Amino acid sequence: LLFSAYFNLRISHTTRKEKMKMEASVSAVEKIIGYTFQNKKLLEQALTHTSYPEAVSYERLEFVGDAVLGLAISNHLFLAYSSVDPGTLSLLRAANVSTEKLARAAVRNGLHRYVRHNTFSIVDAINEFVEAVDCEDDCVVVKYGGSVKAPKILADIVESIAAAVYVDVGFDLKKLWVIIRGVLEPIVTLQDLEQKPQPVTMLYEICQKNGKKVDIEQQKKWCQKHGQCLC
Amino acid sequence: LLFSAYFNLRISHTTRKEKMKMEASVSAVEKIIGYTFQNKKLLEQALTHTSYPEAVSYERLEFVGDAVLGLAISNHLFLAYSSVDPGTLSLLRAANVSTEKLARAAVRNGLHRYVRHNTFSIVDAINEFVEAVDCEDDCVVVKYGGSVKAPKILADIVESIAAAVYVDVGFDLKKLWVIIRGVLEPIVTLQDLEQKPQPVTMLYEICQKNGKKVDIEQQKKWCQKHGQCLC
Numbered sequence: 001l002l003f004s005a006y007f008n009l010r011i012s013h014t015t016r017k018e019k020m021k022m023e024a025s026v027s028a029v030e031k032i033i034g035y036t037f038q039n040k041k042l043l044e045q046a047l048t049h050t051s052y053p054e055a056v057s058y059e060r061l062e063f064v065g066d067a068v069l070g071l072a073i074s075n076h077l078f079l080a081y082s083s084v085d086p087g088t089l090s091l092l093r094a095a096n097v098s099t100e101k102l103a104r105a106a107v108r109n110g111l112h113r114y115v116r117h118n119t120f121s122i123v124d125a126i127n128e129f130v131e132a133v134d135c136e137d138d139c140v141v142v143k144y145g146g147s148v149k150a151p152k153i154l155a156d157i158v159e160s161i162a163a164a165v166y167v168d169v170g171f172d173l174k175k176l177w178v179i180i181r182g183v184l185e186p187i188v189t190l191q192d193l194e195q196k197p198q199p200v201t202m203l204y205e206i207c208q209k210n211g212k213k214v215d216i217e218q219q220k221k222w223c224q225k226h227g228q229c230l231c
Numbered sequence: 232l233l234f235s236a237y238f239n240l241r242i243s244h245t246t247r248k249e250k251m252k253m254e255a256s257v258s259a260v261e262k263i264i265g266y267t268f269q270n271k272k273l274l275e276q277a278l279t280h281t282s283y284p285e286a287v288s289y290e291r292l293e294f295v296g297d298a299v300l301g302l303a304i305s306n307h308l309f310l311a312y313s314s315v316d317p318g319t320l321s322l323l324r325a326a327n328v329s330t331e332k333l334a335r336a337a338v339r340n341g342l343h344r345y346v347r348h349n350t351f352s353i354v355d356a357i358n359e360f361v362e363a364v365d366c367e368d369d370c371v372v373v374k375y376g377g378s379v380k381a382p383k384i385l386a387d388i389v390e391s392i393a394a395a396v397y398v399d400v401g402f403d404l405k406k407l408w409v410i411i412r413g414v415l416e417p418i419v420t421l422q423d424l425e426q427k428p429q430p431v432t433m434l435y436e437i438c439q440k441n442g443k444k445v446d447i448e449q450q451k452k453w454c455q456k457h458g459q460c461l462c
Contacts, residue, residue, distance in 0.1 A: 059317040060309065067298070067305035067324075074298035075402055078291065086290040093298075171306060173404055 022047070025114040032109050033161065035179045037168050046160040049117035049153060058160035061167070065159030068166045069097050069184075072177050081190060088190065095188040102158040102184075103150030107133045109183050115157050125151040158183065253278070256345040263340050264392065266410045268399050277395035280348035280384060289391035292398070296390030299397045300328050303408050304418075312421060319421065326419040333389040333415075334381030338364045340414050346388050356382040389414065 026043050030036050037043050042061070050057040073096045077089050084092075095101060106112050107130050132148035162180050169175040181187075257274050261267050268274050273292070281288040304327045308320050315323075326332060337343050338361050363379035393411050400406040412418075 060320065063317040063320045063324075064302075064305050064309050067302040071295075071298040071302040071404075074295050078295050086294040089291065089294045093294075171405065173302075174402065 022116065025116070029111060029114050029161065032111060033165070033179060033183055035165055035168075037164070039168055042164040042168050043161070046164040047115050047157060049115060049119070049122070051118040051122070052116050053118060055116075058156060061160040061163040062156050063163075064166065065161070065163030066097075068162050068173070068176065069102075069159060069180075072162075072173060072180070073097055073184075073187075075173070076177070076181075076187070084190065088193070092188060092190065092193060095193065096184070099152055099155040100145045100150045101188065102155035103129065103152075104133055104136075105183055106154040106158050111157060111161065111183075112154055115153060117153070122151065122153060126154065129154070253347065256347070260342060260345050260392065263342060264396070264410060264414055266396055266399075268395070270399055273395040273399050274392070277391040278346050278388060280346060280350070280353070282349040282353070283347050284349060286347075289387060292391040292394040293387050294394075295397065296392070296394030297328075299393050299404070299407065300333075300390060300411075300415075303393075303404060303411070304328055304415075306404070307408070307412075307418070315421065319424070323419060323421065323424060326424065327415070330383055330386040331376045331381045332419065333386035334360065334383075335364055335367075336415055337385040337389050342388060342392065342414075343385055346384060348384070353382065353384060357385065360385070 022044055023040075025047055026037070026040050029043060029047065045056050046058050046061050048055045048057050050059060070093070073093050074089075077084075077092050077096075081089065081092075112126050112130060129148045129151055132146050136146055161183075162176065165179050166173070166176045169179075253275055254271075256278055257268070257271050260274060260278065276287050277289050277292050279286045279288050281290060301324070304324050305320075308315075308323050308327075312320065312323075343357055343361060360379045360382055363377050367377055392414075393407065396410050397404070397407045400410075
């Protein structure tokens with residue numbers, strides 16, 4: 001009986017701690033995106049990976065978020081480029097909603113700190129990616145992926161946060177766009193798309209496609225020595 | 232001088248005739264979808280294929296329409312199936328915005344009559360498809376394609392008409408959905424998705440995938456004789 005009471009206390013303590021942690025995460029993310037949720041449960045859901053036990057995950061929100069960002073970016077491009085051909089518009093849309101682009105949006109806004117999950121490998125993958133993105137700071141836009149492949153979970157939470165806001169503002173895309181646009185900046189522009197890829201970017205691209213890894217240590221040393229980034 | 236005047240008259244006559252034809256098409260499509268455009272040019276554009284000379288084609292609208300229908304259907308499914316997993320939601324979305332589904336929406340609403348183009352092969356492809364869809368009337372939903380592959384142009388005009396309405400109502404998705412939902416009916420439901428494919432449907436699917444053609448003549452005779460459809 002005593003053991004059972006102790007066990008229940010432990011569980012309730014853990015649960016309370018987890019609850020407080022999530023409340024702090026919700027506040028932090030609200031501050032980052034500059035929007036206060038009416039229904040905080042939506043944002044909690046948007047920050048919860050399927051591996052996290054006994055909680056609704058972000059997967060259903062991500063399903064909507066994918067379409068939400070697709071239309072939001074389409075509207076933006078359609079209005080911004082009034083005479084650009086649809087093939088180029090499609091390339092621009094794809095570049096703006098790619099896993100690589102959205103995962104960078106997550107990291108650059110610090111959103112990756114607030115996703116809750118229960119899988120060790122995710123921590124490693126996120127940390128490795130964050131380190132690689134830190135080294136990209138001087139680049140304008142990474143079009144073809146960088147030295148480390150972006151973990152899908154980071155793109156997913158941007159989509160699910162977007163969907164959570166969208167649902168919370170009553171499925172109003174204009175309101176959503178005002179709120180989420182800042183998170184997505186820099187938007188990939190026509191100028192970015194027309195820029196020829198740099199040799200190092202191309203090397204990374206080729207290596208990534210063929211499952212090879214570029215020696216990042218060498219690059220880091222070069223970055224530190226020269227005070228600028230190679231990528 | 233006389234020849235030149237005659238030639239100019241001919242051109243102006245043709246242009247006027249074409250203009251009147253387009254005005255009639257715009258009216259007819261407005262009646263079908265139950266919406267009167269503030270900016271008729273948008274609908275004209277939505278009905279114009281790239282092959283049609285000296286006119287803006289529907290391609291840019293189709294770029295937006297693809298994303299518009301994607302989000303409209305996503306919203307609908309997200310709200311209609313509050314506890315369905317995201318994998319199934321994705322299958323339902325794909326089934327509702329596929330070329331096969333949208334081209335049928337075009338034909339069943341008679342929209343295929345109003346697309347203007349300048350390519351003979353398109354006429355044949357549309358006619359063949361319309362004939363095949365006519366024979367499907369008794370079926371609830373065609374999930375895997377029918378006896379004749381849907382011409383992409385027919386799915387394209389549904390997307391571009393949706394986008395034209397969306398732009399005309401000031402990029403308001405709720406207003407668009409009220410207007411376009413009828414055109415998209417029947418919406419593919421969870422029940423449709425779970426239904427096992429019928430043997431004849433499967434035969435068509437296998438034949439289509441392998442570039443073989445089922446003998447439609449035999450089917451038509453059977454349909455006429457029995458007053459119902461095999462597919």
